[in-house]
Amino acid sequence: MIPILIGNFALFFAIATAAPLCVLPAKDTVEEIYSKGDQNVRLSSKQNLFVTLGIVTCCYLLAIAVPNIGDAMTLVGSTTNPAVGFILPILFYWKTLNNTSIFSCEKMVALIVAVVIIAVSCMSLVNFFITL
Numbered sequence: 001m002i003p004i005l006i007g008n009f010a011l012f013f014a015i016a017t018a019a020p021l022c023v024l025p026a027k028d029t030v031e032e033i034y035s036k037g038d039q040n041v042r043l044s045s046k047q048n049l050f051v052t053l054g055i056v057t058c059c060y061l062l063a064i065a066v067p068n069i070g071d072a073m074t075l076v077g078s079t080t081n082p083a084v085g086f087i088l089p090i091l092f093y094w095k096t097l098n099n100t101s102i103f104s105c106e107k108m109v110a111l112i113v114a115v116v117i118i119a120v121s122c123m124s125l126v127n128f129f130i131t132l
Helices: 002-035 045-065 069-096 105-130
Strands: none
Touching: 002 045, 069 105
């Protein structure tokens, strides 16, 4: 009984201390989008409160909706891993090819690879939701 209580407290402490590390960058991003690059424009205290409550509420609703950690890892893996590992590098490569034609071999191959990876990722998500 005591080890379970210690484990529960440790989990609570880990989540309580890690939450600001997730909420603050998200809130800063919303503020940057709101200010449109102007350093003098900041969110008011009321707007800051509503943005923070919105982010925390979205996270809470997602935590309630996902039944176990394995499902959460599957959702994260099938969405962020292809984006970070494949799609973003392809977009950066595409950006380096500015002075080539849109129908050049390099751009077409990059586009085909991106479409295939997006399709496989979508099929993985569909398979996940079908097998629930």
